[in-house]
Amino acid sequence: MLDHLKETDYGTPERVSDNEVTLEIDGAAVTVAAGTSLMRAAVEAGIKVPKLCATDSLEPFGSCRLCLVEIEGRKGFPASCTTPVEAGMKVRTQTPKLQELRKGVMELYISDHPLDCLTCSANGNCELQDMAGVTGLRNVRYGFDGANHLKSQKDESNPYFSYDPSKCIVCNRCVRACEETQGTFALTIQGRGFESRVSPGQDQPFMESECVSCGACVEACPTATLQEKSVIWLGQPEHSAITTCAYCGVGCGFKAEMKGNEVVRMVPWKDGKANEGHSCVKGRFAWGYATHKDRITRPMIRSSISDPWREVSWEEAIGYAASEFRRIQARYGKDSVGGITSSRCTNEEAYLVQKLIRTAFGNNNVDTCARVCHSPTGYGLGQTFGTSAGTQTFKSVEKADVIMVIGANPAAAHPVFASRMKKRLREGAKLIVVDPRETEMVRSPHVRADFHLQLKPGTNVAVITALAHVIVTEGLLADDYIAERCDEKSFGEWKAFVARPENSPEALAAVSGVPAEQLRGAARLYATGNAEGRRTGSQVNAAIYYGLGVTEHAQGSTMVMGIANLAMATGNVGREGVGVNPLRGQNNVQGSCDMGSFPHELPGYRHISDTTVRSQFEAAWGVELSPEPGLRIPNMFDAAQAGSFKGLYCEGEDIVQSDPNTQHVAESLMAMECLVVQDIFLNETAKYAHVFLPGASFLEKDGTFTNAERRISRVRKVMPPLAGYADWEVTQLLSNALGYPMNYTHPREIMAEIAALTPTFSGVSYEKIDQHGSLQWPCNDSTPETGTSIMHTARFVRGKGRFIITQYVPSDEKVTQRFPLLLTTGRILSQYNVGAQTRRTANNQWHSEDRLEIHPHDAQDRGIRDGDWVGIQSRAGDTVLRATVTERIQPGVVYTTFHFPESGANVITTDSSDWATNCPEYKVTAVQVMPVAQPSQWQKSYSRFNAVQLGLLDAAARAGREDPVVSAK
Ligand code: SF4
Ligand code: SF4
Ligand code: SF4
Ligand code: FES
Numbered sequence: 001m002l003d004h005l006k007e008t009d010y011g012t013p014e015r016v017s018d019n020e021v022t023l024e025i026d027g028a029a030v031t032v033a034a035g036t037s038l039m040r041a042a043v044e045a046g047i048k049v050p051k052l053c054a055t056d057s058l059e060p061f062g063s064c065r066l067c068l069v070e071i072e073g074r075k076g077f078p079a080s081c082t083t084p085v086e087a088g089m090k091v092r093t094q095t096p097k098l099q100e101l102r103k104g105v106m107e108l109y110i111s112d113h114p115l116d117c118l119t120c121s122a123n124g125n126c127e128l129q130d131m132a133g134v135t136g137l138r139n140v141r142y143g144f145d146g147a148n149h150l151k152s153q154k155d156e157s158n159p160y161f162s163y164d165p166s167k168c169i170v171c172n173r174c175v176r177a178c179e180e181t182q183g184t185f186a187l188t189i190q191g192r193g194f195e196s197r198v199s200p201g202q203d204q205p206f207m208e209s210e211c212v213s214c215g216a217c218v219e220a221c222p223t224a225t226l227q228e229k230s231v232i233w234l235g236q237p238e239h240s241a242i243t244t245c246a247y248c249g250v251g252c253g254f255k256a257e258m259k260g261n262e263v264v265r266m267v268p269w270k271d272g273k274a275n276e277g278h279s280c281v282k283g284r285f286a287w288g289y290a291t292h293k294d295r296i297t298r299p300m301i302r303s304s305i306s307d308p309w310r311e312v313s314w315e316e317a318i319g320y321a322a323s324e325f326r327r328i329q330a331r332y333g334k335d336s337v338g339g340i341t342s343s344r345c346t347n348e349e350a351y352l353v354q355k356l357i358r359t360a361f362g363n364n365n366v367d368t369c370a371r372v373c374h375s376p377t378g379y380g381l382g383q384t385f386g387t388s389a390g391t392q393t394f395k396s397v398e399k400a401d402v403i404m405v406i407g408a409n410p411a412a413a414h415p416v417f418a419s420r421m422k423k424r425l426r427e428g429a430k431l432i433v434v435d436p437r438e439t440e441m442v443r444s445p446h447v448r449a450d451f452h453l454q455l456k457p458g459t460n461v462a463v464i465t466a467l468a469h470v471i472v473t474e475g476l477l478a479d480d481y482i483a484e485r486c487d488e489k490s491f492g493e494w495k496a497f498v499a500r501p502e503n504s505p506e507a508l509a510a511v512s513g514v515p516a517e518q519l520r521g522a523a524r525l526y527a528t529g530n531a532e533g534r535r536t537g538s539q540v541n542a543a544i545y546y547g548l549g550v551t552e553h554a555q556g557s558t559m560v561m562g563i564a565n566l567a568m569a570t571g572n573v574g575r576e577g578v579g580v581n582p583l584r585g586q587n588n589v590q591g592s593c594d595m596g597s598f599p600h601e602l603p604g605y606r607h608i609s610d611t612t613v614r615s616q617f618e619a620a621w622g623v624e625l626s627p628e629p630g631l632r633i634p635n636m637f638d639a640a641q642a643g644s645f646k647g648l649y650c651e652g653e654d655i656v657q658s659d660p661n662t663q664h665v666a667e668s669l670m671a672m673e674c675l676v677v678q679d680i681f682l683n684e685t686a687k688y689a690h691v692f693l694p695g696a697s698f699l700e701k702d703g704t705f706t707n708a709e710r711r712i713s714r715v716r717k718v719m720p721p722l723a724g725y726a727d728w729e730v731t732q733l734l735s736n737a738l739g740y741p742m743n744y745t746h747p748r749e750i751m752a753e754i755a756a757l758t759p760t761f762s763g764v765s766y767e768k769i770d771q772h773g774s775l776q777w778p779c780n781d782s783t784p785e786t787g788t789s790i791m792h793t794a795r796f797v798r799g800k801g802r803f804i805i806t807q808y809v810p811s812d813e814k815v816t817q818r819f820p821l822l823l824t825t826g827r828i829l830s831q832y833n834v835g836a837q838t839r840r841t842a843n844n845q846w847h848s849e850d851r852l853e854i855h856p857h858d859a860q861d862r863g864i865r866d867g868d869w870v871g872i873q874s875r876a877g878d879t880v881l882r883a884t885v886t887e888r889i890q891p892g893v894v895y896t897t898f899h900f901p902e903s904g905a906n907v908i909t910t911d912s913s914d915w916a917t918n919c920p921e922y923k924v925t926a927v928q929v930m931p932v933a934q935p936s937q938w939q940k941s942y943s944r945f946n947a948v949q950l951g952l953l954d955a956a957a958r959a960g961r962e963d964p965v966v967s968a969k
Pocket of ligand 1: 169
């Protein structure tokens with residue numbers, strides 16, 4: 001076993017109990033929690049018991065019989081993995097008889113196992129091999145000429161792992177991992193006795209089964225039967241570092257297992273608090289993009305977007321960018337430039353970009369992609385609770401009795417959290433799903449939503465107000481909680497508002513499309529734990545999880561406040577198992593917001609107009625700061641078209657693909673005189689750039705990410721930056737060239753500055769993160785050492801919780817005769833956001849194009865069959881996709897993803913946006929859909945533009961290879 005890579009496996013899961021049990025194992029007294037297995041108790045005491053079918057992430061199964069022990073006064077040899085401790089037991093784990101029995105078991109396993117250890121991919125990291133050694137197996141009496149499985153066919157269908165049945169010992173760990181950890185139930189053991197084999201689905205190849213390629217079975221397999229192909233190709237890793245996934249806001253901890261500077265595999269970290277050893281296909285397997293041939297590793301400049309790129313030295317690129325920003329400011333004024341921080345980059349990097357803009361640019365024209373996803377969360381939770389973040393840990397869901405999922409599909413977008421949630425649902429928690437689409441959360445193996453409120457897009461606020469109406473008028477309020485914790489006046493006003501007859505389920509059913517009885521049942525379930533609304537006397541924990549289906553609406557902020565109202569009204573904030581939980585999209589969207597990426601807020605959500613706060617930053621940064629909030633991203637675009645905004649520094653965000661109304665965004669960028677893009681690929685935005693600064697992937701730098709639980713985790717550099725610099729270093733170079741000095745030597749110094757200037761971060765340091773694995777903000781003198789897991793426990797951050805009236809206002813995006821359908825958008829499991837990373841991996845084998853989902857009735861009315869090309873037209877533009885005809889979507893609604901630039905999903909979305917934050921209304925666009933035979937006009941012109949830009953890039957690369965100065969860099 002490669003010990004440096006392996007964490008202790010306790011054999012069975014930890015048990016939590018107030019009662020402790022003391023027993024004796026191999027003569028030593030051991031005290032453990034009641035319910036602990038003998039195996040775990042032994043391991044906790046430093047005594048290893050041989051095992052094969054047990055592992056501490058799974059419930060014990062007791063099939064291999066290798067872990068037998070002797071217990072004084074008991075007959076036989078019980079399996080230590082399935083036998084719980086009892087007080088006073090005297091257990092022996094090593095006796096001659098046990099040795100003989102274990103050797104016999106191993107002999108049987110090995111007699112049906114290919115003896116190719118030296119050439120096996122798991123050599124050195126195989127539990128079967130280890131156990132042969134531990135049990136002292138020296139020869140195998142049974143011949144290999146009898147019946148065996150040595151010629152069984154391998155299944156190589158999955159791009160990331162292979163299945164070699166000849167090596168399977170039928171320990172069932174993979175099957176249990178798929179059920180218990182992942183919750184997909186894709187595997188079974190087919191056949192009986194000697195014939196029994198692991199089988200995906202109905203004896204299908206993995207790729208044709210229900211398997212979602214999470215890798216839990218591969219991680220659980222003790223042999224090379226299920227093995228990462230990267231390990232088969234590269235061999236066993238040599239060293240490892242703990243880091244954090246750079247995809248979604250779950251923020252899973254991983255061990256990057258390496259050979260030199262090459263990643264061999266990413267293994268989910270058992271001690272990662274966000275994932276506890278689990279992963280999804282993206283973090284586990286889709287990391288190949290980091291070294292993809294499309295990576296741009298040399299800085300480039302050009303004076304116009306029709307010119308060829310010129311590869312230049314870092315010095316020239318930075319000098320050119322700085323001189324352009326200074327020239328623009330001299331000509332058009334200080335406010336004519338701005339920047340966008342990245343929610344893909346680290347906290348330290350987001351902090352530096354906003355600092356550069358406020359200091360070196362001298363304005364507050366900074367924004368981030370949270371503008372287009374969770375800015376309403378920041379506003380809504382700030383107004384009601386006083387803090388712009390979710391209230392819980394992910395683990396908290398294990399205590400929830402009722403789970404309400406609104407406008408989110410965690411199974412696709414936050415898969416590791418979805419697995420946790422499904423586990424709790426299998427244990428009996430109730431589920432309410434509010435979504436226009438029948439997502440995997442509504443119906444999947446062993447999960448059935450108790451209520452699916454299949455509302456019309458754009459009517460969230462009507463639904464949340466109707467739910468509140470039932471709770472208020474049926475006497476289901478948490479009166480004591482409200483009296484103690486909430487603002488009396490705002491509560492009184494809200495109560496009177498929601499109780500009005502026009503806010504009843506019956507009145508709002510037609511608007512929302514949800515039958516009144518379902519609204520009533522769901523409200524009762526949320527408030528009391530049962531659909532009848534019976535008060536049982538015992539405390540019921542109800543938790544709300546929501547996503548972009550809440551925020552990306554004209555009433556996104558109103559809906560967030562409606563959710564907060566509902567949670568306060570039922571007393572569901574401030575303890576485990578409850579709360580209001582925004583499922584953040586990108587890996588560091590929480591962090592980029594925390595770091596002061598909004599134009600009106602300094603780090604820690606403190607308003608730029610606050611003189612006291614501003615003066616602290618002025619003293620630390622040595623400049624006078626503008627007290628005026630700067631431009632938001634949409635305002636930057638409008639100002640660009642009006643001629644007053646001419647220069648943009650855009651780090652790690654592809655605004656052309658991700659922001660609404662693509663043509664408007666592209667025209668705005670074309671109106672600028674200097675667009676500087678810092679990224680790892682020539683993304684869609686970079687095709688409009690004048691300066692390209694190569695970025696670094698998460699594997700190439702140090703820093704921290706903050707996930708949706710406010711958890712700050714380390715990102716660790718495991719390979720040198722391909723272009724020579726980490727992103728924070730590039731920002732620092734640019735700042736210095738602009739005349740504002742930055743001289744950090746490591747991101748830990750940047751975090752020290754953040755901590756010194758931000759009260760909620762004052763206890764955060766790299767040393768403490770290294771010590772505890774992660775910290776949750778607020779983390780300061782008034783919190784525990786590791787920060788705050790549950791927010792608002794004794795009181796709300798703002799003092800008394802504030803109720804806010806949520807008047808439903810229909811969206812301006814209305815269906816008409818010309819645009820009779822509503823388009824809504826979302827994500828798919830295998831692709832990620834604009835797809836820049838996942839499209840450059842084998843994940844394309846699951847999803848290689850964006851499709852339009854349409855209900856059979858709407859398809860039939862238009863003569864559309866599954867797979868046909870269809871034109872989708874809105875007031876903003878049109879595009880063409882292939883149709884998927886499915887009943888997952890309701891009549892009158894169509895749905896697509898937005899992972900491929902050529903799909904142009906955002907060509908159709910409009911610039912309608914949230915009233916409070918300008919978050920675009922991606923989820924509601926009135927469209928018409930018709931069969932077509934050719935791409936849209938936009939797609940044709942995109943295709944031409946794209947070909948030209950890729951040609952200009954190729955020319956630069958060719959010239960760079962021929963230029964000795966550049967190629968020497
Ligand atoms: S594939 Fe691996 S985990 Fe599954 S039964 Fe076979 S040996 Fe055990
Ligand atoms: S990869 Fe995940 S989903 Fe697929 S079979 Fe293994 S555990 Fe199940
Ligand atoms: S759930 Fe999110 S953070 Fe975890 S592995 Fe998947 S993409 Fe990465
Ligand atoms: S490890 Fe206990 S029976 Fe297999």
